[in-house]
Amino acid sequence: MGKLLIGRYIPGDSLIHRLDPRGKFIATFFFVAIVFLANNWLTYLVLAVFVAICILLSQVSLSFFIKGIRPMIFLILFTVVLQILFTPGGHPFWHWGIFSLSKLSLINGAFIFMRFLLIIFISTLLTLTTMPLQLADAIEALLKPLRLVHFPVDEVALMLSIALQFIPLLSDETTKIMNAQRARGVDFGSGNLLKQIKAVIPILIPLFVSSFNIAYDLSIAMESRGYHGSEGRSKYRILHWQLQDSLVLVVFLALAGGLIYLRS
Amino acid sequence: MAITFQHVTHIYQADGPLAYTGLDDVSFTIVPGSFTAIIGQTGSGKSTLVQHLNALLKPTQGQIQIGERLITPESKDKHLKPLRRKVGMVFQFPEAQLFEETVLKDISFGPQNFGVSVSEAEKIAREMLDLVRLPTEVADKSPFDLSGGQMRRVAIAGVLALQPEVLVLDEPTAGLDPQGHLELMELFADLHRQGKTIILISHQMEDVANYSQQVLVLEQGKLLRDTNPEELFSDSDFIKKHHLQQPESSRFARRLAERGFEFPSLPVTPDQLVQALLPQLGEEKHG
Numbered sequence: 001m002g003k004l005l006i007g008r009y010i011p012g013d014s015l016i017h018r019l020d021p022r023g024k025f026i027a028t029f030f031f032v033a034i035v036f037l038a039n040n041w042l043t044y045l046v047l048a049v050f051v052a053i054c055i056l057l058s059q060v061s062l063s064f065f066i067k068g069i070r071p072m073i074f075l076i077l078f079t080v081v082l083q084i085l086f087t088p089g090g091h092p093f094w095h096w097g098i099f100s101l102s103k104l105s106l107i108n109g110a111f112i113f114m115r116f117l118l119i120i121f122i123s124t125l126l127t128l129t130t131m132p133l134q135l136a137d138a139i140e141a142l143l144k145p146l147r148l149v150h151f152p153v154d155e156v157a158l159m160l161s162i163a164l165q166f167i168p169l170l171s172d173e174t175t176k177i178m179n180a181q182r183a184r185g186v187d188f189g190s191g192n193l194l195k196q197i198k199a200v201i202p203i204l205i206p207l208f209v210s211s212f213n214i215a216y217d218l219s220i221a222m223e224s225r226g227y228h229g230s231e232g233r234s235k236y237r238i239l240h241w242q243l244q245d246s247l248v249l250v251v252f253l254a255l256a257g258g259l260i261y262l263r264s
Numbered sequence: 265m266a267i268t269f270q271h272v273t274h275i276y277q278a279d280g281p282l283a284y285t286g287l288d289d290v291s292f293t294i295v296p297g298s299f300t301a302i303i304g305q306t307g308s309g310k311s312t313l314v315q316h317l318n319a320l321l322k323p324t325q326g327q328i329q330i331g332e333r334l335i336t337p338e339s340k341d342k343h344l345k346p347l348r349r350k351v352g353m354v355f356q357f358p359e360a361q362l363f364e365e366t367v368l369k370d371i372s373f374g375p376q377n378f379g380v381s382v383s384e385a386e387k388i389a390r391e392m393l394d395l396v397r398l399p400t401e402v403a404d405k406s407p408f409d410l411s412g413g414q415m416r417r418v419a420i421a422g423v424l425a426l427q428p429e430v431l432v433l434d435e436p437t438a439g440l441d442p443q444g445h446l447e448l449m450e451l452f453a454d455l456h457r458q459g460k461t462i463i464l465i466s467h468q469m470e471d472v473a474n475y476s477q478q479v480l481v482l483e484q485g486k487l488l489r490d491t492n493p494e495e496l497f498s499d500s501d502f503i504k505k506h507h508l509q510q511p512e513s514s515r516f517a518r519r520l521a522e523r524g525f526e527f528p529s530l531p532v533t534p535d536q537l538v539q540a541l542l543p544q545l546g547e548e549k550h551g
Contacts, residue, residue: 173360179320180361183353184422185345185377202373205363209408 015244016058016129021138023245028126034252035118037259046112046262050123050255058129068124069117076116086111108220136161138238154230162218170211177206190226265331265350267294267427272326274312287311288324288485294478296429299453299462301472301493304482306505310465311356313426313482314432317463318351319344320417324407331429349378352428357437358419362407367393367418375425380410385425392421398452413444420448430461437468447516473497473511473532481506498530513537 011017038044055062069076078171087105127135140157149151158168178188188199267368271289276375287309295535302310315321316328319335320420328335333347355361364370372385380388393403396417402410405419407444433452437445453475456462466472472479473493481489481496483506497503497514510518515542517531525544531537 083535176355179315179362180353180355180358183318183348184361184374184426185348187345187377190342202361202363206360209359209363214451 008097008127010060010064010128012059012129014057014059014129016054016125017250018243018244020239020245021130021134022141022239023241023248024130025135025142027140027248028122028258029053029120030249030252032119032255034259035115036264037256038113040262040264043259044111046255046258048114051118054125055121058125060125064128065121065124068128069120072120073114077114079116080109080113082111103131131163132167133161133237136164136221136240141239143168152230154233158230162221167213168255169214173210174207175205177203190211265295265352266431266463268292268329269316270327270329270459272316272323272328274309274316274321275324278324285485286321287316287323290482290485290487291326292480292487292490294461294463295550296461297456297459298478299456299476300478300480300505302463302465302480302482303467303469303508304488308482309485310435310482312485313480314353314463314465316354317428317432318348318429320353325464340442347380349426350428351430351432352423352426353432354420354434356438357416358423358436359412359415361419361422362415366404367398367407368403368411370418371422371425372407374422378401378426386535388425388427389421392425395424396421397447410488414438416444416448420451425457428460430463431455432463434465434468437471469509469511473513481508488511493532494529497532498541 035047038047055065084100084101084105085102087102087108095101130138136157137159139152143151143153143156182188186199186202189196191199269290269292272287272290273285275283275285277283278288290309290313302313303311312321316323316335317330319327319330319339319341322335322339323337325337330347331350336343348393351462362370364373368386372380372382375385375388376382390400390403393400398414398417399489401417402414407415410418416436423431433453436452437448440448449471452464454460456475462475464471476493479489479491479493479496480487481491488506489502497510499516500510502508503510510530513536514530514532514535517527517537519543521527523542526539529539
C-alpha cells in the first residue's frame with residue numbers, strides 16, 4: 001500500500017479543486033478521447049502544454065504525478081517497446097526476423113508514450129483534486145438519464161459511495177491482519193508459489209468475515225436511521241454548476257477544434 | 265530479554281510526498297520480567313512503537329536491541345522471524361485475525377509456523393485453552409460461532425501458544441465487559457508473575473496503576489517520560505498539562521487531602537489508599 005496514488009485525494013483550494021465534479025469528469029473523459037486526435041509533433045506539444053497548465057493551476061506538486069506514474073512505468077515501456085519493434089512500414093535501418101526498427105516506428109513509440117503520459121496525468125489530476133464522494137456524486141448525476149431504461153441509478157450510486165468510503169478502512173484492516181498474522185509467524189512473499197498462495201488464506205478469510213460484519217452492522221444502522229430504499233429521498237450534497245464549469249467545457253471543445261485543425 | 269531503544273525514529277513513507285513522523289528520537293530500556301505500560305493520546309505513536317518490538321516495523325534511524333538481536337534500519341526481514349516467536353504481539357481487537365475451521369487449529373497455527381509438529385502444536389493449543397479459561401468443548405467449534413469475548417480469548421491463546429518471552433498487548437481489553445476485563449488483566453498479571461515481560465498499551469489508568477512498574481508516556485511521537493506509576497500520577501501538573509488522567513484512587517486521595525488528610529505520597533491503587541488512610545482514621549477515633 002502507501003505508494004499507490006491512484007484514487008488518493010490531496011486537499012487544496014485551487015481553481016481546479018473548486019470546479020464542479022461533473023464538469024471535471026466529463027472534461028477528463030473528453031480529453032482521453034481527443035488525445036487520439038493528435039498525430040503529429042505539434043498536436044502533441046499543444047496537448048502537453050495544456051496538461052502542464054492544468055497541473056500548474058491545480059497547485060498540486062508535480063512529484064505526485066511522477067510518483068503516480070511509477071507503478072505503471074513497466075507497462076508503458078513494455079507497450080512502447082512492442083510498438084517500436086512491430087511497426088511495419090517506413091524505411092527500416094535495422095531488422096532481425098520479424099523485428100524491425102525505423103524512423104517511423106521510433107516516432108510511433110514516442111507518440112504512444114506521450115499518449116500514456118497525458119492520459120495518466122490528466123486522470124491523476126482528476127482524482128488528486130476531487131474527493132471520492134464528489135466523484136461518486138458526479139457519476140450519479142451523469143448516470144441519471146439511464147433511469148429511463150429502468151437502470152437503478154440511486155442504488156448503484158449508493159453502493160459506489162459506500163464502496164469508496166470503505167476502501168481506506170478495508171485497506172487499514174488488511175494491513176492490520178497481515179501484521180497480526182506475521183506476528184504469528186506467517187511469511188508473506190517467500191517460498192514457492194503454492195506456499196505463497198497458502199499464505200494469503202489467513203488474510204483473505206478474516207478480511208471477508210470482517211466485511212460481512214461491517215455490512216451487517218452498516219445495514220442495521222442504516223435501517224434504524226430510516227433508510228428504506230432510494231425512493232423519496234432528498235439530497236444533502238448538492239452540486240452547483242457555475243459559469244467557470246461551462247467555460248472549462250468550452251476550453252476543452254476549443255482544444256479539440258484546435259487539434260482537428262492542426263493534425264496532419 | 266532486555267529491550268533497548270536507542271534514538272529510534274520512524275518515518276512513514278519516508279521517501280514519499282506524504283511522509284510523516286511516527287516516532288521521534290525515542291530512547292528507553294525495558295528490563296526482563298518487567299511490566300511496562302505505554303500511555304498517550306490517540307495518534308501519539310504507541311502502536312508504531314510496539315510494532316518495532318518484533319520488527320514488523322524497522323526504525324528509519326537509530327537502533328533497537330532485543331535480547332541478543334540488534335535491529336537497525338538495514339536489518340533484513342529474512343532473519344527476523346525467530347524474533348517473532350520470542351515477542352508475542354496481541355493487536356487491538358485481535359479476534360479479527362481468526363480464520364481456521366476450528367478453534368484448536370487456529371491456536372496451533374502459530375506454533376506450526378515455527379516448525380512445531382501438528383500433534384505437539386495441538387497439545388500446546390489445548391493447554392492454552394485452559395490457560396485463557398475457555399471450556400474444552402469449544403476446541404472443535406468454529407471460531408466464528410463464539411461470542412466476542414470468547415473470540416478475543418482464542419486470539420490471545422493463539423499468540424500465547426508461541427510461548428513468547430515478551431508479550432506485547434495493544435489495548436487487549438478494549439470493548440470488553442468489566443468482568444472480562446478483570447479476568448484478562450489477571451491472566452496477564454499471572455503471566456508476569458511467571459516471569460514473562462509484559463508491555464501494555466492502555467487508556468485505563470487504573471490498569472496502569474494496578475499492574476505496571478514502568479510507564480512510558482508518548483506525545484506526538486516523542487517520549488515525554490520514562491517513569492513509574494507512583495511518580496507519574498503524583499505529578500498532577502504534568503498529568504493536567506498532557507491531558508492524562510489520574511486513577512480513581514489518586515483523585516479521591518487528592519480530594520481527601522484538601523480536607524485535611526495527609527499522604528506522604530499520593531496513593532495510586534485502592535490498596536495503597538486504604539493503607540495510607542487506616543492509621544489516620546484510627547488516630548481520629550482514639551483522639
